[in-house]
Amino acid sequence: MYRTCENHGSYKESFTLKRLKVIMSQKKDKYSILGRNTPRLDGALKASGRSEFTDDVYLPGMLAGKIVRSPYPRAKILNIDTSKALKLPGVKSIITHKDIDSFMVGPDEKLLCDDMTYYFGDEVAAVAAIDEDTAIEAAELIKVDYEPLPGIFSIEDALAKGAPIIHDYLEDNFADEIKMNFGDADKAFAESEMIREDEFVVNPTHSCFSEQHTVLADFSLPDQLTLWTPIQAPTLVQKGMSYNLKLKESNIRVINLNTGGAFCGRGADKPHHYIAAFLSRKSGKPVRIACTADEEFLVYRGGGTYKFKIRTGFMKDGTLKAIETDLMLDCGAYMETQFIVLHFIGFTSQMLYKIEASKYRGRLVYTNNPPYFFHHGTGMVAFRFAFGAQLDLIAKDIGMDPVELNLKNAVDKGYTTPSKIHYASCGLKECITKAAKKSNWKKKNGKLPPYKGIGIGCGVIRSGGKGMFTHDTSAVLLKVGEDGKVFLFTGLPDMGQGSHTTMAMIAAECLGIMTEDIKVLSGDTDITPLDVGAIAQRGTFTTGNAVINACADVKKQLLKTASAKFGVPASAVIFKERKVYPKDTPDKAISFEDLVFDTLYSQEGRFVMGRGFYNPPIEDINRATYEGNSALAYSFGSQIAEVEVDPETGIVKLTKMTVAHDVGFAINPLGVEGQMDGQVFSGMGQAIYEECVMDNGRVLNPTLLDYRTPRAYEMPEVDHIIVETIDPYGPFGAKEVGQGVIQCTTPAIANAVSNAIGYPIKELPVTPERVLKAIRQKKTEQNKT
């Protein structure tokens, strides 16, 4: 449960700008480490099963926890009887709302229901027992009397007259509403020669991590909670739990060993974390709660239903003038992170194309569906599909090639959006041009046989930035061992994206040693310095800059020895490939290891430790007007999808994806390609295959077989185009390659399907049913005319 903490720090001018001039003057071929395909540092550990994940931790006396969940989406709780369960041998603790004083985990969410349940699967009670089987048996013995009440399962029903109010302290079922107006939209619409209005729907999805949700909590002592859990932002979990449990942050230790995928979905403390903690407190023993496959869909909380109305004003020559977006978002039973999604979409709607003004209204609606959470693409991907699809329709209206239309309106370097977001680097046009060229767009667009299609999608995302706190800080500590090996301590988790290898590469480049000389230590809030986490595409950009700063500190300490030894000023000492030498006399080189040794075995006895932190030197946006630039770097991308549609079955096959992404600078091209592949895979899932099928608040397909994710068979050929724009603020010019890529995937695929069947796609995913319906619709309309 995210909470915005004000005044956690204020920004001070860092020495970034000075440093950046040095970096800009360097050329890529001067790098010894960066820009080269580098296998992950933890590859051998992971390939051999030696990497430790949460469930691989076994503590003495550890208990198994089980959550009792509501079988009704909306019901009154009349009575909870735990007496039978308590008598079962092996049961060590049971908690209901009475034991935790109706503890709240969000503004609208009680950890355990007291008198009402709000969604199918809502947490009602929990039990800890000596083993899993006993815990399951005990959970079944807890008798809860319910009085089922009619639930609300759609945005329309929630807003209908006389609809029951889900949270009775409110007057209606609106959870939140945001309006963002940038520029003079009325004027821009009035001046537009044409206006298009369309509606789009995106259905609920699930991120499907390999490692399901799990937690091991040890709260056997009242002032020390230790939590092992897969997570992408340990600091945020620590802060959230500290706030809710009224414990000091230092009393909460969050350990994330390895994390089996996250995709935006593991950035916060969730009910199972607290439940395990309370069970542990009550039993005095460590408690593990590992989700079952179907529970996973309830605990993760997936993405909700998005309904967009988008009105766009444009000129006959294709110049876009203004965008007005109205979003209704199903937030499920509790608000969770969905209010943040509302913000994100408001911003992104005016970030990709040059427009004069934008108008946005986002509303969040309570239903009795499961509470929703960030899903892969952080909600912005839903808007990107919607607007990308509308842009294709605009192209059709004015008879313009969609690639040309995208190029004509694409933002570029130096551009400032209506909300005052500023692009210090931007490779959008280069991405579009290169993707179009490599995919042979001109030869294919409009010239493919029936039921084969091609489509373009574009995207933008920021690399880190303010918003969570008034700072966006990453800190890094470097411990330089006597043998010249460097231990890099970071609070940035690596959930697979490869950031630990990236950080090691940056450190190796800065210190003139090799990547394998760096050992990255992470995943323990007691040991690692503060890092806001691997969220909002901030890892490479923010923590990467912190690594550079920490390395500068190490070098400063080593240069003192080197300068005296060589009798040259510090500025004339070179660190390269494990050697240190005066610029003009490389033959005097000594090894990095010897320099470290000499520094320690000196009169001063200096043990070399470096510290560095980075907080983007920028103010947060104005929270009243939403204007301002909250991030220093933004990345851009463009993708071209090629599909084949079977008109008999409606099955869509993505045959090829050409992916161009402006990553600023590819520190590890191998990792960049991996990020591209993974996001095309997930984006293809959201576009074609994946949907939580809902029935009265229940997910009908809560397993990987029924929730039909693509697999190796469905994966198309992926053509990677890495576009480098050397961002002036990024570490060595690098920006994100996180959730930026997927932003382009869904619109590209949807447009390719539209192109193949000759009928617009306005709802995702494009399942066979929806494709066949669209083909039928097209025939009906043709017959009418």
Added chain:
Amino acid sequence: MKQIISLNVNGDSFEVTVAPWDTLLDVLRDSLRLTGTKKGCGIGTCGVCTVIADGKAILSCLTLAIECVGKTITTIEGISSNDALHPVQKSFIENGAIQCGFCTPGIVMTAKALLDENPKPSDDEIKEALAGTFCRCTGHVKIMEAIKKVSP
């Protein structure tokens, strides 16, 4: 109810006490502490728990421990020797086929079983072997490459 059975895992014989419903996965992880085999969905949909039994890739979460008496079980811990990783493991590392690494042991075992039987698989044969596995991070692109590069 519980009984002692003998399991041959990675060339060693282990006596373990199991309940009739204990899966091979439970015994590998909880009794033998061979935690290299991960538990994913637990219901046979993700392939994360794949091990090799008598040369075939099987889902250890859907296999009862008592079924494995007399079989030769190989887990991820059993394919590399002290100083050398298996060629499949090396290829996965070098070709960027590993990201979060949670599915990796299962997919490495799947690939090993395939290559042991068919050293030169076609793309379609690799895809068929991988059909029961799920890697959300890589989209299987670099996994395919890695498997192809192991094949001579």
